[in-house]
Amino acid sequence: MNELKAKPIYLDYQATTPTDPRVVDAMLPYFYEKFGNAHSRNHSFGWEAEDAVELARGQVASIIGASSKEIIFTSGATESNNLALKGVMKFYGKKKPHLITTVTEHKCVLDSARHLEQEGYKVTYLPVQQNGLVDLEQLKAAITDETALVSIMAVHNEIGVIQPLKEIGEICRERGVFFHCDAAQAVGKIPLDVNDMKIDLMSISGHKIYGPKGIGALFVRRRPRVRVVAQITGGGQERGMRSGTLPTPLIVGLGKACDIAQNEMAEENARIMELRNYTLNRFRERLADIYLNGDEENRVAGNLNISFAYVEGESLLMGIKNIAVSSGSACTSASLEPSYVLRALGVDEELAHTSLRIGIGRFTTREELDQAVDAICNEVERLRDMSPLWEMAQEGIDIKSIEWAEH
Amino acid sequence: MAYSEKLIDHYENPRNVGSFDKNETSVGTGLVGAPACGDVMKLQIKVSAEGIIEDAKFKTFGCGSAIASSSLITEWVKGKTIAEAGAIKNSQIAEELALPPVKIHCSILAEDAIKAAISDYNTKNGKAEVEAAE
Numbered sequence: 001m002n003e004l005k006a007k008p009i010y011l012d013y014q015a016t017t018p019t020d021p022r023v024v025d026a027m028l029p030y031f032y033e034k035f036g037n038a039h040s041r042n043h044s045f046g047w048e049a050e051d052a053v054e055l056a057r058g059q060v061a062s063i064i065g066a067s068s069k070e071i072i073f074t075s076g077a078t079e080s081n082n083l084a085l086k087g088v089m090k091f092y093g094k095k096k097p098h099l100i101t102t103v104t105e106h107k108c109v110l111d112s113a114r115h116l117e118q119e120g121y122k123v124t125y126l127p128v129q130q131n132g133l134v135d136l137e138q139l140k141a142a143i144t145d146e147t148a149l150v151s152i153m154a155v156h157n158e159i160g161v162i163q164p165l166k167e168i169g170e171i172c173r174e175r176g177v178f179f180h181c182d183a184a185q186a187v188g189k190i191p192l193d194v195n196d197m198k199i200d201l202m203s204i205s206g207h208k209i210y211g212p213k214g215i216g217a218l219f220v221r222r223r224p225r226v227r228v229v230a231q232i233t234g235g236g237q238e239r240g241m242r243s244g245t246l247p248t249p250l251i252v253g254l255g256k257a258c259d260i261a262q263n264e265m266a267e268e269n270a271r272i273m274e275l276r277n278y279t280l281n282r283f284r285e286r287l288a289d290i291y292l293n294g295d296e297e298n299r300v301a302g303n304l305n306i307s308f309a310y311v312e313g314e315s316l317l318m319g320i321k322n323i324a325v326s327s328g329s330a331c332t333s334a335s336l337e338p339s340y341v342l343r344a345l346g347v348d349e350e351l352a353h354t355s356l357r358i359g360i361g362r363f364t365t366r367e368e369l370d371q372a373v374d375a376i377c378n379e380v381e382r383l384r385d386m387s388p389l390w391e392m393a394q395e396g397i398d399i400k401s402i403e404w405a406e407h
Numbered sequence: 408m409a410y411s412e413k414l415i416d417h418y419e420n421p422r423n424v425g426s427f428d429k430n431e432t433s434v435g436t437g438l439v440g441a442p443a444c445g446d447v448m449k450l451q452i453k454v455s456a457e458g459i460i461e462d463a464k465f466k467t468f469g470c471g472s473a474i475a476s477s478s479l480i481t482e483w484v485k486g487k488t489i490a491e492a493g494a495i496k497n498s499q500i501a502e503e504l505a506l507p508p509v510k511i512h513c514s515i516l517a518e519d520a521i522k523a524a525i526s527d528y529n530t531k532n533g534k535a536e537v538e539a540a541e
C-alpha cells in the first residue's frame with residue numbers, strides 16, 4: 001500500500017488529455033496581447049484574431065483532408081454531435097425522417113437520437129458484433145428510402161475499436177445517405193480522410209487530442225453539400241450554423257493540437273502501440289482469466305479494456321488509488337448498471353463488472369506502465385484471494401450453474 | 408467518492424477472510440448477491456455447542472463498501488449468540504462505516520448474508536422452528 005503515497009499515474013487518456021505545452025504556448029498571446037474579436041472587421045485587433053482563427057481552421061481541416069471552409073467551430077464533440085444529428089434530421093427530416101446509429105455510440109449521440117425520437121423521427125440502433133464492430137450487412141439492410149443520416153463513431157471511447165469507416169462511407173454514398181462520424185477519439189490517433197472515407201460530417205474534440213477543453217469542430221461537407229439547421233442561433237457566425245463569438249485562444253489551441261498530431265502521429269502511434277502490447281503481455285504473463293474487451297486488431301493504439309474476472313472493478317480501483325484509470329463496473333456509476341457498451345458486446349454481466357480501461361498517451365512512460373501493471377496485478381491477486389467467485393472457479397464450480405438471487 | 412477511514416481500513420486490512428468446511432455441522436454458510444449484479448458475499452459462522460458464534464469468515468466479490476461491510480460484520484458476530492447476531496441491522500453497519508447512500512445496499516447484503524448463514528446452520532441442526540418462534 002506504500003504506492004498510495006507515490007506520484008499519481010495518469011492512464012485515462014480517453015477521458016481527457018493534458019494540453020500539450022506547445023499548444024498552451026501557442027494560445028497564450030491570444031488572451032491578452034491579441035485579444036481581438038475575430039468578427040471585428042474594421043480594425044487590426046479583429047484582423048489579427050481572424051488570421052489566427054483562419055490558420056487554425058486550416059490546421060483542423062488538414063488533419064482530416066477537408067477544406068477549411070468545411071470546418072465549423074463548436075464547444076466540443078458533444079455540441080458537434082448534437083448539431084450533426086439534430087441539424088441534419090431537422091433539415092431533411094420531412095422527406096427522410098429516419099436516422100441510423102449504433103447501440104454503443106457515446107451518450108451524447110444516443111441522447112440526441114432519443115430526443116429526435118421523441119419529436120417523431122425514426123431511429124434504428126444497430127447492434128454491434130462481439131468484437132464491437134458494426135456488421136456491414138446489417139447496416140445495408142437497415143437503410144431505407146426514408147434514411148437521411150447514418151451516425152457511427154470512428155474510434156470507441158471505452159473499447160478503442162476502429163469501425164470500418166471507408167466501407168461504411170461507401171455504403172452510405174451509394175444509397176444517397178449522409179454519413180456522420182464522431183471522431184472525438186480518432187483525430188490524431190488514426191489516419192482520417194473525409195474524401196477517401198466518404199464522410200459527410202465529422203465531430204472533433206479539442207481535449208481528447210492534447211488541446212484545450214471547451215473547443216471542438218464539426219466538419220460539414222460542401223460538395224455534395226450538406227445542410228444543417230443551426231441549434232444555436234444569434235449573430236450568424238460560422239456561416240449561420242453556429243452563432244457566438246469565436247473563442248480565439250481555444251481555436252488557436254485546437255489548431256495547434258491538430259498540427260502537432262498530424263506531424264507526429266506516425267511516430268507517436270508506433271511508440272504507444274509498442275507500450276500497449278508490452279502492457280497487455282505483462283498482464284497476460286502474470287494473471288490467468290483476463291479478457292480483452294473489443295477487437296484486438298482493429299483497435300486504436302492507446303486503449304486497453306480488460307476484464308479481470310472474479311474481481312469487481314470498483315474494489316480494484318480503490319486499491320490502486322494512485323493510478324488513474326476508469327472502470328465499466330456498475331459500482332462506480334451512479335445508476336449501478338454496468339457499462340452499456342460491454343453489455344452490447346455480449347460480455348457477461350459479471351465480467352462487465354470486472355473491467356478496467358487503461359488509456360496510454362503522449363506522456364505515458366514505460367516506467368509508469370510497469371508500476372501500474374505491478375500495482376494492478378498485486379491488487380487483483382489480493383482481491384481474488386478474497387473473492388468467493390474465484391474460490392468457486394478454483395474448485396471447478398461453474399458460477400452459471402448456481403441459482404443466484406438477482407436483485 | 409470519499410470513504411471513511413474505518414471503511415478504508417476494513418477494505419485494506421480485511422478481517423477474517425477465508426472459508427470453513429461448509430459440510431461441518433457446526434458451520435453455517437450464507438451465500439447472497441449475484442455475480443451479474445456485481446456483488447456476491449459468502450459469510451460463514453462456526454457455532455459452539457452452547458450456541459455461541461466462535462468464529463466467522465467471509466469472502467466477497469463486490470465494491471470496497473461490500474468488502475468492508477462483510478469484514479465488519481464478521482468482527483461483530485464473533486462471541487455473540489445466534490439470536491444476537493441475527494438481530495444486527497444493516498443500518499448499524501452503514502452508520503459505523505459512514506456509507507454513502509448509493510452504498511447502503513452493500514450493508515443490506517451483509518445483513519442478508521449473516522441471516523442466510525444462521526438459517527443454514529439452523530436447518531442443518533434441526534433448529535429451524537426454534538429460531539422462527541423467537
Ligand SMILES: Cc1ncc(COP(=O)(O)O)c(C=O)c1O
Pocket residue numbers: 014015075076077078079106108153155156157182184185204205206207215216
Ligand atoms: C466518442 C466521444 N464522443 C463525444 C465525446 C464528447 O466530447 P466533448 O467532451 O468534447 O464534448 C467524447 C468524450 O467524452 C467521446 O469520447
Ligand code: FES
Pocket residue numbers: 330331444445446468469470471472473509510512513
Ligand atoms: S457491491 Fe456494488 S455498490 Fe457495493
